Amino acid sequence: MAPFGVPEIVTAVTAAGSVLDVGCGSARLTLALAEAGATDIVGIDTSVDRLAQGRARLSAQVVGARVKLIEADFDHALPFPDGRFGAAVSRLALMIATDPVATLRELGRVTAPGGRIVTALWASVHDNPWFGLPRAAAVAVVGADRAGYARAFGRLGSPEQATDIHRAAGLADVRTETLQQTLCVHDTSGLWNWMVAENGHVRRLNAALSDAERAAVLDELHRLVADHRTPDGALRLPRTMTLVTATV
Numbered sequence: 001m002a003p004f005g006v007p008e009i010v011t012a013v014t015a016a017g018s019v020l021d022v023g024c025g026s027a028r029l030t031l032a033l034a035e036a037g038a039t040d041i042v043g044i045d046t047s048v049d050r051l052a053q054g055r056a057r058l059s060a061q062v063v064g065a066r067v068k069l070i071e072a073d074f075d076h077a078l079p080f081p082d083g084r085f086g087a088a089v090s091r092l093a094l095m096i097a098t099d100p101v102a103t104l105r106e107l108g109r110v111t112a113p114g115g116r117i118v119t120a121l122w123a124s125v126h127d128n129p130w131f132g133l134p135r136a137a138a139v140a141v142v143g144a145d146r147a148g149y150a151r152a153f154g155r156l157g158s159p160e161q162a163t164d165i166h167r168a169a170g171l172a173d174v175r176t177e178t179l180q181q182t183l184c185v186h187d188t189s190g191l192w193n194w195m196v197a198e199n200g201h202v203r204r205l206n207a208a209l210s211d212a213e214r215a216a217v218l219d220e221l222h223r224l225v226a227d228h229r230t231p232d233g234a235l236r237l238p239r240t241m242t243l244v245t246a247t248v
């Protein structure tokens, strides 16, 4: 299944042909853009490990040949000329930017006039208990120094804040859409194991926990997810993302 939000982002920019993916990570969205028919795609990220994962993913796919992954920092001027791309996208990375308005201005500069900018941001931690509750359980057991990961989660993710930063960057026709999904897992262990598989922060934390600490985290998580438990004991946890489309 495509990662949450990827189909909506891809649909919004498929007509563009050339697309920049900013903070592309391991290139899941980048590859989806190629599979949807974009012919000239560049992904940038500062993590050489994630870029290597992305290159491995692309090398296994025929359409991967249309994609270039480059080490570049979205907190600085992007290494592309004005109007180089037909569109620019960024999924779940903008909230990490030191100056998100400056980053969006750079996306606007490297996108041709009339081109689309599409970004996705997590809504608040409150609207994403699938993420917030496992982190809260871990913090309760091992403290915020060890488990206070992904502190930018939810930053700028309300429709109002997301709209403001895109407008402040000089972009036009700014529109937001709230995307919702439900994560269904069998039980508390299923939720923790899903987080370990999906999220690098949780994977690293989990590997560093002693068996006793892990058991205590699961006990605490079992207590915290009570409101999301169905009568058969399974868990249903909302996931909420804000999708922004704008025009250069």
Ligand SMILES: C[S@@+](CC[C@H](N)C(=O)[O-])C[C@H]1O[C@@H](n2cnc3c(N)ncnc32)[C@H](O)[C@@H]1O
Pocket (backbone or CB within 6 Å): 022, 023, 024, 025, 026, 027, 028, 029, 044, 045, 046, 047, 050, 072, 073, 074, 075, 090, 091, 092, 093, 096, 097
């Ligand atoms: C939550 S991940 C999202 C990855 C990808 N967009 C996805 O949807 O799977 C955020 C990404 O932003 C990257 N990143 C963080 N700071 C960055 C920066 N200053 N410049 C470029 N990439 C950055 C991280 O390395 C990471 O791959």
